[in-house]
Amino acid sequence: MDPVTLDSEAISASARTPAEFAAIFDRHYDATHAYLQRRVGRDLADELAAQTFLVAFDSRARYDSSCPDARPWLFGIATNLLHRHRRHEQRQLRAYARSAADPILDAFDGVEARLDASSMRRQLIDALAAIPAEELDALLLLAWADFSYAEIAAALAVPIGTVRSRLSRARARIRTALEAEPAVAQPQPKQDEGDQ
Amino acid sequence: MDEIELLREVRAELPAARAESRAAARAGLMARIGHSQPARPRSSFRHRPRLRLAVAGIALAALLIALPIGVFGGGGETQPAVAQVLHDAAAVAAAQDPVMPGPGQYVYTRSKNAYLNVSPYLPASERRPCTQRNPCDMTGADEWSVLVPKVRESWISLDTSRQGRLREVSGKPRFVSAGQRANWVAAGSPPLPQPGQVEDSALSGGGGQFDAAGLPTDPVALRRLIEARKIPGLEGPPGEAETFSLIGEMLRETYLPAAVRAALYELTAELPEVELLGEVEDPVGRSGTGIAFTDRKRGTRHELIFDPATSTLLGERVSIVRSGMYGFRAPPGTPIGYAAYLESKVVDSVGQRAPAGAGGVDNTVACYDRPSLSGNVAVVHGPDPIATCAEVWEEGAMDARHGPSSPDLVACASEYDAGALVFPVADPAVCRRLGLVPLP
Numbered sequence: 001m002d003p004v005t006l007d008s009e010a011i012s013a014s015a016r017t018p019a020e021f022a023a024i025f026d027r028h029y030d031a032t033h034a035y036l037q038r039r040v041g042r043d044l045a046d047e048l049a050a051q052t053f054l055v056a057f058d059s060r061a062r063y064d065s066s067c068p069d070a071r072p073w074l075f076g077i078a079t080n081l082l083h084r085h086r087r088h089e090q091r092q093l094r095a096y097a098r099s100a101a102d103p104i105l106d107a108f109d110g111v112e113a114r115l116d117a118s119s120m121r122r123q124l125i126d127a128l129a130a131i132p133a134e135e136l137d138a139l140l141l142l143a144w145a146d147f148s149y150a151e152i153a154a155a156l157a158v159p160i161g162t163v164r165s166r167l168s169r170a171r172a173r174i175r176t177a178l179e180a181e182p183a184v185a186q187p188q189p190k191q192d193e194g195d196q
Numbered sequence: 197m198d199e200i201e202l203l204r205e206v207r208a209e210l211p212a213a214r215a216e217s218r219a220a221a222r223a224g225l226m227a228r229i230g231h232s233q234p235a236r237p238r239s240s241f242r243h244r245p246r247l248r249l250a251v252a253g254i255a256l257a258a259l260l261i262a263l264p265i266g267v268f269g270g271g272g273e274t275q276p277a278v279a280q281v282l283h284d285a286a287a288v289a290a291a292q293d294p295v296m297p298g299p300g301q302y303v304y305t306r307s308k309n310a311y312l313n314v315s316p317y318l319p320a321s322e323r324r325p326c327t328q329r330n331p332c333d334m335t336g337a338d339e340w341s342v343l344v345p346k347v348r349e350s351w352i353s354l355d356t357s358r359q360g361r362l363r364e365v366s367g368k369p370r371f372v373s374a375g376q377r378a379n380w381v382a383a384g385s386p387p388l389p390q391p392g393q394v395e396d397s398a399l400s401g402g403g404g405q406f407d408a409a410g411l412p413t414d415p416v417a418l419r420r421l422i423e424a425r426k427i428p429g430l431e432g433p434p435g436e437a438e439t440f441s442l443i444g445e446m447l448r449e450t451y452l453p454a455a456v457r458a459a460l461y462e463l464t465a466e467l468p469e470v471e472l473l474g475e476v477e478d479p480v481g482r483s484g485t486g487i488a489f490t491d492r493k494r495g496t497r498h499e500l501i502f503d504p505a506t507s508t509l510l511g512e513r514v515s516i517v518r519s520g521m522y523g524f525r526a527p528p529g530t531p532i533g534y535a536a537y538l539e540s541k542v543v544d545s546v547g548q549r550a551p552a553g554a555g556g557v558d559n560t561v562a563c564y565d566r567p568s569l570s571g572n573v574a575v576v577h578g579p580d581p582i583a584t585c586a587e588v589w590e591e592g593a594m595d596a597r598h599g600p601s602s603p604d605l606v607a608c609a610s611e612y613d614a615g616a617l618v619f620p621v622a623d624p625a626v627c628r629r630l631g632l633v634p635l636p
Contacts, residue, residue: 018229021225021229025222037210038207042214046213046217049217054224054397058398058399061401105210124199140203142200143200143203143204144204
């Protein structure tokens with residue numbers, strides 16, 4: 001594969017020669033998987049990352065060829081796939097906030113799931129579980145995928161102004177949660193029981 | 197500390213994706229790529245009843261080069277009998293109301309098919325993982341193959357800015373011969389396609405496999421376009437066997453004006469060496485008129501079976517006529533691919549299986565005016581399919597000449613949740629004949 005080929009060129013070429021699409025996988029699988037894994041853990045990330053590229057391949061005809069970088073498009077697809085696992089994500093965040101041990105980290109052999117005693121960290125995690133999905137998507141694309149506002153807008157298919165307002169609401173929620181009274185030693189989850 | 201900075205520290209040091217996860221994801225994508233055709237206008241679901249090669253990406257390219265595509269030079273004439281039958285079929289086709297979706301509507305087709313998955317393999321001593329960087333040379337490799345039956349549903353829109361859809365559910369794979377089973381064992385008994393596996397994909401460009409707009413209705417002009425491989429989406433290698441196969445392709449899962457369908461039968465009547473099989477059974481046991489073309493180079497015969505009453509394509513079958521280039525040691529007549537087209541109609545949305553206007557599939561009852569899926573339909577809703585349709589008949593809505601009574605009715609179900617289909621016939625065998633399931 002020519003290293004200077006743009007993603008948009010590879011995707012255009014894949015209209016006639018589908019195998020060209022493999023380059024998109026090779027360039028972006030690791031980042032896509034890393035982001036998904038950070039949100040929902042390794043096993044589900046395996047599944048969703050694979051699915052992301054199948055969905056992307058099937059919808060490649062609709063790719064906006066004026067975007068040279070396919071990453072926002074791919075992360076947008078991944079974000080849509082994540083929505084079906086929203087409850088799972090929230091449950092894991094609450095379990096993390098409750099026990100200070102991240103279930104996502106627990107899944108790795110040989111990686112020590114170290115206890116994180118910081119109550120600030122726990123409040124942060126608890127706040128994440130309560131942020132509405134559309135705000136969380138914007139927030140985590142910023143913090144965990146290092147996306148620019150423009151890239152977030154492209155990934156979520158919303159105007160950049162909407163990105164700004166979602167981010168500012170999400171940050172306000174977190175600040176409020178962090179400024180609240182420190183939680184007691186083992187804060188109990190509030191909504192977990194009904195979360196089936 | 198800034199909350200974004202705090203957030204960046206959360207789960208910041210997770211290990212990278214496992215190599216086997218990455219490899220599995222890549223293999224899945226390559227398989228999808230391998231099964232696909234160029235996105236536009238030939239979309240990702242051309243299924244010719246030909247030997248389909250389902251192998252990993254790189255190996256596929258090597259294999260395709262290894263298979264000479266035969267140009268079959270036939271010189272014979274079509275026999276008069278087959279020409280007459282096809283002229284008749286053309287006349288019937290010309291008189292049919294075409295299935296044409298309106299704006300925003302879809303042509304829904306349900307079929308059963310089975311195609312051969314052929315996989316080359318290396319002897320155990322030479323076996324290693326094949327990657328793009330380090331591809332395996334599969335030229336001349338032995339192959340194992342398995343027939344994978346599927347129930348297939350497709351939704352196609354005339355509007356190329358919309359997405360079509362394809363949904364396939366795999367059945368139990370079957371070896372076509374003991375030799376192929378032995379080859380599979382020699383290949384290390386790799387996993388076979390799983391029964392019940394569902395492939396569901398969106399199809400870009402409306403999902404149509406070729407550009408049906410503006411095709412000529414003159415058989416000579418249409419034949420010239422097909423033979424020159426000038427119809428976008430219907431390109432392909434030269435040769436009369438391929439031309440015959442393309443005609444089959446144009447008759448299935450498509451919306452074509454009646455005059456174009458008629459022209460297809462007319463031009464087939466002029467093709468050399470097309471054979472009349474007479475009355476034959478299609479792959480699900482419905483009887484129809486069969487025609488066939490034998491590809492001597494490949495050692496295969498391709499049959500098209502159509503309903504003489506409507507000139508709709510009922511089914512197709514590809515079988516072995518001799519132990520040919522694929523090296524199957526299977527008796528002549530062994531099928532290596534087939535398809536039966538069970539149902540075709542216009543629906544209002546992708547995913548919908550009930551006829552247009554039904555508005556949903558719950559409690560939907562389709563009352564047919566004759567024991568055929570090509571009949572006219574009244575779509576109604578009600579808990580009891582037979583009682584609901586009986587009311588429609590009694591109102592004279594189905595056939596005014598019938599008077600204020602209902603004929604005997606039989607209710608069937610498709611294998612899916614498409615609601616009930618009710619036919620004016622006394623014999624419950626109609627369900628099975630139409631590829632449906634009897635409802636109690």
